Amino acid sequence: MNKFILAAFITTTLFGCNSNDGEDIIVDKVGLDISALTEQQKQDYAQISTDINAFVLYVAGTCVDKQEQINADFTTLRCNIADHLTDIAKTEYSTITLVDGKLDITRENNARFIIKTDEDVKFKAPTISSDTLRYRLSSDNSITVQISGEDEQILTTSFRGFYTDGSLSDNGSWTTESIKDQSFIFTDDENTQLIALTEGQAKLIGKDEKSYSWSTDTMGKVVLK
Known part of the structure; x- marks a missing residue:
C-alpha cells in the first residue's frame, strides 16, 4: 500500500477525519522532504504557501461584500470558490490558478473573521507541482482576519493550513503557519489588481519535523530566513 495512503488511513482511524493531530503525523512521517529542497525550491514553496492565503482572503472578501448587501448582520457564510473564478486578482511573485473549493x-x-474550508481549496501552481494541489483549513487550522482603522481599513491576518500535492505519492504534504505576533497585512491594489500578504513571517513544516521560515517584504515577496 502507498505509504501516504497507509498513514492517512491510520491517522484517520486514530484521530478522526478533522484532526490536526492526524495531519501532523502524516506530514512528519511521509511529508515534504525539506532537506532535499534547493534554495530556489524553498523560495517557491514559501511563496506559493503564502500567496494561496491571499487568494483565499480575496475570494472570502468578495463573498462577504456581496452578503453584506443582502444581510448586513450575517454571522456565518458559505462561499463557493467556483462562483468567483472570473473575479480573481493576481499575485506578483507566483503563478496560482484557483480551481475549486468551499x-x-x-x-x-x-x-474579526475566521475562514475555514468546508471542501479543500484546489489550485494549480506549476512552479512546485504538475498536479492539482489541495489546501485544507479545518479543526484548529484556519485563516484569521482582524480589521482595524476607520478612514483606511487595515486587514491583519494569520493562518495555519495543511497542503497536499497529488503528484508526490510519498512526500506530498506539508503545513504552514504564520509566526505568533508576526502577522501579515493583506494588500489589494485596485489599479494593478495585485494582491499580497506583506510584512509578516511564517514557517513551513515537513517530514521529520524539519522546518524553515521566511518573511515577506512590503510588496509580498518572500525572503528566506
Whole structure:
C-alpha cells in the first residue's frame, strides 16, 4: 500500500477525519522532504504557501461584500470558490490558478473573521507541482482576519493550513503557519489588481519535523530566513 495512503488511513482511524493531530503525523512521517529542497525550491514553496492565503482572503472578501448587501448582520457564510473564478486578482511573485473549493466564513464581530474550508481549496501552481494541489483549513487550522482603522481599513491576518500535492505519492504534504505576533497585512491594489500578504513571517513544516521560515517584504515577496 502507498505509504501516504497507509498513514492517512491510520491517522484517520486514530484521530478522526478533522484532526490536526492526524495531519501532523502524516506530514512528519511521509511529508515534504525539506532537506532535499534547493534554495530556489524553498523560495517557491514559501511563496506559493503564502500567496494561496491571499487568494483565499480575496475570494472570502468578495463573498462577504456581496452578503453584506443582502444581510448586513450575517454571522456565518458559505462561499463557493467556483462562483468567483472570473473575479480573481493576481499575485506578483507566483503563478496560482484557483480551481475549486468551499469556504466557511464566521464573523465573530464586525472586526474579526475566521475562514475555514468546508471542501479543500484546489489550485494549480506549476512552479512546485504538475498536479492539482489541495489546501485544507479545518479543526484548529484556519485563516484569521482582524480589521482595524476607520478612514483606511487595515486587514491583519494569520493562518495555519495543511497542503497536499497529488503528484508526490510519498512526500506530498506539508503545513504552514504564520509566526505568533508576526502577522501579515493583506494588500489589494485596485489599479494593478495585485494582491499580497506583506510584512509578516511564517514557517513551513515537513517530514521529520524539519522546518524553515521566511518573511515577506512590503510588496509580498518572500525572503528566506
